Amino acid sequence: MKAKDFLRLSLSAIASQSLRSFLTALGIAVGIAAVVLLTAIGEGVHRFILSEFIGFGTNLISVTPGKTTTTGSIGGIVTNVRPLTIDDALALERVRGVKAVLPLVQGNAPVKVANLSRRTTVQGVGHQMPELWQIDVANGRFLPADNPNHARQFVVLGSRMAKELFAKRSPLGELIHIGGERYRVIGIMKPKGQMLGVDLDDTAFIPTARAMAMFNQEGLMEIILLFQKAMDPQIVVERIRDTLTRIHGSEDFTITTQDEMLNKLGSILNIITLAIGGLGGISLIVGGVGILTIMTISVGERTAEIGLLRAVGARRRHILLMFLLEAIGLSTLGGAAGLIIGAGGAWLLGLLLPTLPVHVSAFYALLAVAVAFMIGLVAGVTPARNAAQLDPVEALRTE
Known part of the structure; x- marks a missing residue:
């Protein structure tokens, strides 16, 4: 056939x-x-x-407290883990190849304006956040480059939060209460959307040191660094590791590059x-x-x-x-x-x-x-x- x-x-x-x-x-x-x-x-x-995720930049490096790899300590007990501090972030600003540093603390707190009140995300950030996360200010200005340990009580609102709290009225110069403390509104951010589940449009941005005190945090949740695109990320990682190890006395932190995060x-x-x-x-x-x-x-x-x-x-x-x-x-x-x-x-x-x-x-x-x-x-x-x-x-x- x-x-x-x-x-x-x-x-x-x-x-x-x-x-x-x-x-x-x-x-x-x-x-x-x-x-x-x-x-x-x-x-x-x-x-x-x-x-x-990539919309927030591709040449980023994250530093978090604690070492994620297994060590030889008896019973797996981790000792002498030093928290990341604002001073650590200032030291990393001086690392060659680093363009911007963001010391980050995040929590949830009540925000009150007159008779309006709501709970929302509050992020403690530094003045370089717009450059690092590629987010622009729509009105006013972002947090100034104050002494990070003694920053003034300024706040910048996300676009949605500003609209819900003040409607059509401009919030610039207004006083609001965040976590029981009074802050002056100096800026409104352009719409950006969400990043890893956090709605940046519904967020209040205050100085890092103020957020640490508000949420009773001894150290930073994370330090995010923006490095020059022409630089080899591994070289920058080694410089960051050397700097923090010299300050802490041991490698009690974890460094993650953007490529590793994406993978x-x-x-x-x-x-x-x-x-x-x-x-x-x-x-x-x-x-x-x-x-x-x-x-x-x-x-x-x-x-x-x-x-x-x-x-x-x-x-x-x-x-x-x-x-x-x-x-x-x-x-x-x-x-x-x-x-x-x-x-x-x-x-x-x-x-x-x-x-x-x-x-x-x-x-x-x-x-x-x-x-x-x-x-x-x-x-x-x-x-x-x-x-x-x-x-x-x-x-x-x-x-």
Whole structure:
């Protein structure tokens, strides 16, 4: 038998039972569509989070208190961990290659204006925050370069907070109470959005030392550094490490570059995307069971046809190949339909919900189709082998 004969017989078998073939392919199509749609959402969120993260600069280095690597201390007890201080941040400003330093403390406190009151995020920051986080002041000015240990009680409001507290009235020069202390508003930031779950538009920015006192913190939560783009980040990291080790007497801090942060974040988001796609992949398994069932029924119904083919010279491998092509054809048709439905659904979802980031990943789409092809192949093997092993004489006697 020629290859075109196998293809013609397989396609005619699919076409002769159109409803049954449609329902079988539909099981695969639903699985593919689910995988494409769910991974499109996962990939969209992945890209959105990474773009938002990169939007705050790519040449950043983070220093946090405590050492994350395992040491040789008995029982794993960490001793003599010195907190990061404002003086540490001032020392890092003098490191060659560092452009800006942000000593950061964050907490939640009540903000009161006249008869209005609400709790919100309060960040203790330095005067270089706009340069470091690439966020601009809309009105007024940002915190001045005061003595960081004795800064004046100034506050800069996020765009949303200023609007909710003062409506259409300008807050510049007004006095507000934050955590029971009085601050004068000197600036309003431009809208920036969220960074790692913190809404910067709904945040009050005050001097770092004031925030440390407000939240009763002995040290900084983090020191973020902006270094010159022309510099090798590893060289800057070594200079930072040498400077802080000399001050602290030991390496009781952790330094993380922006690339390391992005790699860790990307790995986590990839796992989430794969997990979401795996949920849709369950439908593919169900579709594979459907193909196995239908092909088994088909072998039973076409026993006489198999006997006739064997009688006119078809070999066992020809029968095996014919039924395999039929199973693969069903899964491929379902895969193509599912790909169209999934991509169309993702496009429609992005149209109806513009705030939901959706991106169809070619990798996951092609992977889903390849899996559908393999499912059709695997699901068709057993029925095809059963058909190929039928005795031609006994098959011809079957009505």
